[in-house]
Amino acid sequence: MFRHKHIDYFWESSYPFIAGGIVFVIIVIYGSSIFSKIEAGKIELSNLYTAISGLFAIITGFLATFYGSIQTIADTRLKRIAKTTVFRRFIRYIKVATVVGFVLALASIPYIALAPNAATSTLARVFVAIWAGACVYGFSLFIRVVGLLFFIFEHQPPEDEGAA
Numbered sequence: 001m002f003r004h005k006h007i008d009y010f011w012e013s014s015y016p017f018i019a020g021g022i023v024f025v026i027i028v029i030y031g032s033s034i035f036s037k038i039e040a041g042k043i044e045l046s047n048l049y050t051a052i053s054g055l056f057a058i059i060t061g062f063l064a065t066f067y068g069s070i071q072t073i074a075d076t077r078l079k080r081i082a083k084t085t086v087f088r089r090f091i092r093y094i095k096v097a098t099v100v101g102f103v104l105a106l107a108s109i110p111y112i113a114l115a116p117n118a119a120t121s122t123l124a125r126v127f128v129a130i131w132a133g134a135c136v137y138g139f140s141l142f143i144r145v146v147g148l149l150f151f152i153f154e155h156q157p158p159e160d161e162g163a164a
Contacts, residue, residue: 067094
C-alpha cells in the first residue's frame with residue numbers, strides 16, 4: 001500500500017509534464033506534415049491561437065474564482081479537511097494551474113499576431129511545439145485540479161479520517 005500511494009502521487013504530479021512533452025516531441029517530428037494538412041483544410045492558424053488563448057483565459061478566471069470561493073467557504077466538510085495533505089495539495093494545484101493558465105493566455109498573444117506555421121521552417125516548428133506542449137501541460141493541470149476536486153468532494157480520502 002505504501003508503494004502504491006507513492007506511484008499514484010508521482011503519476012498525479014508528473015502526467016501534465018509528460019503529456020506536454022509528448023505533444024512537443026510530436027510537433028517537432030511531425031509538425032510539418034500536421035500543419036500542411038491543417039493548411040489544406042483551410043484552417044486559419046491565428047483563429048486556432050485565439051481560441052486556445054480564450055480557453056486559457058476562461059480556465060484561469062474559473063480557477064481564480066474557485067480558489068477565492070474555497071477560501072471564504074465556512075462549510076464543515078472544508079473545515080474538517082482543511083489541514084489534510086490532500087486538500088493542501090489541491091490548493092497548491094489550483095494555484096499552479098491558475099498561474100500557468102494566465103501565462104499561457106498572455107504568451108498566446110504573439111502567436112495570434114504572428115501565426116507561426118510549423119510547416120514553414122524548423123525554427124517556427126520548434127516555437128509552435130513549445131507553445132503546443134505548454135498548452136497541453138496547462139490543460140492537463142486544469143484536468144488534474146478537476147479530478148482532485150471530484151475526489152475530495154465525492155470520496156472521503158484516508159487523510160480525511162479523523163481530521164479535526
